[in-house]
Amino acid sequence: MKRLCEVLDVNRSSYHKWLVGAEVRAVRQHQxxxxxxxxxxxxxxxxxxxxxxxxxxxxxx
Known part of the structure; x- marks a missing residue:
């Protein structure tokens, strides 16, 4: 994960925040x-x- 974030120039904390919000985004898309x-x-x-x-x-x- 660390290498991927480095390659994409994304903070690991930002990635994890995005990952946690996946369920909320899915519910919103459905609505x-x-x-x-x-x-x-x-x-x-x-x-x-x-x-x-x-x-x-x-x-x-």
Missing amino acids: DRGPAREIRQVHGESGGAYGSPRATAGLRE
């Missing part, structure tokens, strides 16, 4: 899938024309 799907749907229905203000309004409907 984000639903809203992301809805955003893609609203954007697609507009033919890709809606920007964030209109997409937000479409999601609120």
